[in-house]
Amino acid sequence: MLVNSVVCAGCRTLKIFLSSLQWAGGMDLWWVALVLAAAYGLCRFLLLFVPPIVPAIEVDTSDVVLEENQTEEESPIYVPRRGGGYGDKVNCYEPATMKYLGYLPITNKDDVRDHVRRARVAQSTWANSSFKQRRRFLRVLLKYILENQELICQVSSRDSGKTMVDAVLGEIMTTCEKIHWLLDEGERWLKTEYRSVGRAMPHKTARVEYHPLGVIGAIVPWNYPFHNIFNPMLSAVFAGNAIVIKVSEHASWSALFYIRIIVAALQAVDAPTDLVHIITGYAETGEALVTFADKIIFIGSTGVGKLVMKTAAETLTPVTLELGGKDAFVVCEDANVGEVSQVAVRAALQSSGQNCAGAERFYVHSSIYAEFVSHITKLVKSVRVGPPLQGMYDMGAICLPEHTNKLQALVDDAISKGAEVAVRGKLFIGDLGDDVGGQFYPPTVVLNVNHTMKLMQEEIFGPIIAIMKFNTDDEAVRLANDSKFGLGCAVFSGNTQRANRIASKIRCGFAAINDFAVTYMCQSLPFGGIKESGFGRFGGIEGLRACCLVKAVAEDRIKYIRTVIPKPLQYPVADNAFEFEKALVEMLYSMSLLDRIKGLGNLVKIVRAPEQPPAWKKE
Numbered sequence: 001m002l003v004n005s006v007v008c009a010g011c012r013t014l015k016i017f018l019s020s021l022q023w024a025g026g027m028d029l030w031w032v033a034l035v036l037a038a039a040y041g042l043c044r045f046l047l048l049f050v051p052p053i054v055p056a057i058e059v060d061t062s063d064v065v066l067e068e069n070q071t072e073e074e075s076p077i078y079v080p081r082r083g084g085g086y087g088d089k090v091n092c093y094e095p096a097t098m099k100y101l102g103y104l105p106i107t108n109k110d111d112v113r114d115h116v117r118r119a120r121v122a123q124s125t126w127a128n129s130s131f132k133q134r135r136r137f138l139r140v141l142l143k144y145i146l147e148n149q150e151l152i153c154q155v156s157s158r159d160s161g162k163t164m165v166d167a168v169l170g171e172i173m174t175t176c177e178k179i180h181w182l183l184d185e186g187e188r189w190l191k192t193e194y195r196s197v198g199r200a201m202p203h204k205t206a207r208v209e210y211h212p213l214g215v216i217g218a219i220v221p222w223n224y225p226f227h228n229i230f231n232p233m234l235s236a237v238f239a240g241n242a243i244v245i246k247v248s249e250h251a252s253w254s255a256l257f258y259i260r261i262i263v264a265a266l267q268a269v270d271a272p273t274d275l276v277h278i279i280t281g282y283a284e285t286g287e288a289l290v291t292f293a294d295k296i297i298f299i300g301s302t303g304v305g306k307l308v309m310k311t312a313a314e315t316l317t318p319v320t321l322e323l324g325g326k327d328a329f330v331v332c333e334d335a336n337v338g339e340v341s342q343v344a345v346r347a348a349l350q351s352s353g354q355n356c357a358g359a360e361r362f363y364v365h366s367s368i369y370a371e372f373v374s375h376i377t378k379l380v381k382s383v384r385v386g387p388p389l390q391g392m393y394d395m396g397a398i399c400l401p402e403h404t405n406k407l408q409a410l411v412d413d414a415i416s417k418g419a420e421v422a423v424r425g426k427l428f429i430g431d432l433g434d435d436v437g438g439q440f441y442p443p444t445v446v447l448n449v450n451h452t453m454k455l456m457q458e459e460i461f462g463p464i465i466a467i468m469k470f471n472t473d474d475e476a477v478r479l480a481n482d483s484k485f486g487l488g489c490a491v492f493s494g495n496t497q498r499a500n501r502i503a504s505k506i507r508c509g510f511a512a513i514n515d516f517a518v519t520y521m522c523q524s525l526p527f528g529g530i531k532e533s534g535f536g537r538f539g540g541i542e543g544l545r546a547c548c549l550v551k552a553v554a555e556d557r558i559k560y561i562r563t564v565i566p567k568p569l570q571y572p573v574a575d576n577a578f579e580f581e582k583a584l585v586e587m588l589y590s591m592s593l594l595d596r597i598k599g600l601g602n603l604v605k606i607v608r609a610p611e612q613p614p615a616w617k618k619e
């Protein structure tokens with residue numbers, strides 16, 4: 001009975017198959033291909049709606065969400081994995097409220113060495129991981145970030161003083177872009193690349209291999225506590241490295257929550273958890289990391305960047321230096337002033353102006369200067385400044401307590417040289433009273449500025465908008481280039497060719513045309529500057545490959561065709577060895593085919609001729 005029904009079913013299937021073949025046979029082959037391609041495309045499209053299966057991770061958040069753990073004086077928020085004699089500690093405060101968050105150990109030199117050693121052991125396993133596993137790690141992180149945006153931003157906001165909106169833009173979006181770029185393209189740019197072989201080696205193949213470097217050390221600032229950790233970590237780990245990250249003494253509290261996310265994600269994909277380390281401390285901790293790591297990515301001020309380079313010289317540790325900036329923001333008279341003004345204020349006030357690539361010098365064509373200033377002052381007047389987690393504010397705090405004094409000193413210097421303050425935003429400090437201290441600085445618009453003022457020379461790193469007029473494009477370029485920094489620039493014009501022309505003459509590492517800092521959101525692009533803004537690139541393809549040991553390899557194209565040292569060049573070299581080489585050079589590199597053929601003729605003659613001492617040997 002069973003056999004009977006199986007046979008019947010088989011017959012039916014065969015019949016359907018044969019009739020479909022008959023149907024297909026009747027059709028044009030192109031149609032069949034088209035239908036198959038459409039079906040494939042439809043399947044791919046439908047698959048876009050199905051999220052990949054990604055394991056969820058559990059991350060301990062007790063110390064970042066429970067208030068009582070952080071307000072008690074002397075309450076440790078972190079127990080180091082190994083004990084150790086820590087001389088002093090890193091105290092953590094909320095810049096917007098001056099609430100005490102707890103303290104962290106100073107990682108001393110021996111402990112830094114130990115972190116690097118453990119990272120190295122983990123890396124030796126991870127170096128052999130597949131790109132599939134690396135992508136799983138990224139997806140686990142992405143899932144957690146997407147589901148916990150609010151908490152991640154709150155923690156960043158408490159540690160650095162930025163608003164939740166600033167945090168989503170600068171911490172979450174940038175990081176998600178980076179993860180997606182690595183998921184989509186990371187493997188492609190780390191794959192072995194074949195290159196041309198030139199004229200002398202046609203029997204070879206030439207390739208570049210991208211191997212992990214080992215243990216990357218990253219020394220990072222406080223301005224984006226989450227992204228500054230994730231950005232170098234993502235590239236380093238995706239390229240097969242381990243990483244030890246020295247976080248800033250001004251944003252260490254959040255780092256211990258963020259590292260738990262990373263460790264949980266590593267665990268979820270069966271990767272060694274020692275692959276990523278966070279270390280806390282001051283300059284000595286950073287110096288020790290420079291000594292022990294295989295490469296340093298330093299993100300910070302120009303002054304400290306120079307010290308890092310000095311330390312790195314001792315061990316010849318390669319460094320990428322991502323330093324300060326003083327980006328020019330050029331507005332031509334044919335730009336849409338209303339639209340540009342909104343971008344300008346965001347470019348200056350995002351994260352209270354504490355951005356390496358923040359707009360710091362505004363050059364506006366004299367014919368639209370008054371209109372631009374009127375728009376900007378109106379917008380700045382409307383900016384509400386206050387403790388970001390205690391109300392709806394447009395701008396948050398200044399992270400470094402002493403920095404407000406520096407900002408005021410820059411404004412005072414400008415005023416003493418003829419500048420005027422057009423408007424200052426208003427502080428709304430709620431009911432925090434005296435606790436607020438000096439952690440806020442109102443957004444300030446300064447006019448009548450010139451390049452003798454420190455405001456136009458030094459990095460501001462705060463919410464000050466200094467605006468200057470220009471009359472010609474050449475003048476705009478000259479002013480933009482009159483700076484010791486060279487990180488980025490933005491140029492606005494109704495004529496994009498003109499904007500491109502101006503931007504191409506500004507000496508800096510990136511340019512946004514009719515927009516601001518958007519190159520950073522295109523994560524395939526390199527990020528970095530020139531002059532005192534540093535060197536090397538850490539974003540994009542260049543940044544990913546900068547985490548690699550870039551190895552050149554050449555090998556025989558065909559097993560049996562090998563390089564053979566020509567007879568005249570074999571030791572002891574023949575008397576006509578030089579003549580032979582000369583003819584070889586003519587044959588390979590002469591500029592016309594005729595000359596190359598002549599070179600070949602000479603070569604044949606030399607090989608066949610009885611040995612003669614060369615002309616230079618006869619005398």
Ligand SMILES: NC(=O)c1ccc[n+]([C@@H]2O[C@H](COP(=O)([O-])OP(=O)(O)OC[C@H]3O[C@@H](n4cnc5c(N)ncnc54)[C@H](O)[C@@H]3O)[C@@H](O)[C@H]2O)c1
Nearest residue numbers: 220221222247248283286287300301304322323324325356
């Ligand atoms: N170009 C970029 O990509 C980029 C991005 C963000 C911030 N920044 C720059 O960072 C600066 C603000 O950050 P900051 O105040 O934290 O900078 P910083 O230079 O004071 O400190 C950066 C890091 O270096 C460490 N450090 C200090 N002395 C050291 C030493 N001698 N050896 C090794 N490490 C040492 C610090 O502890 C910190 O972790 C601004 O100048 C800003 O432009 C640049």
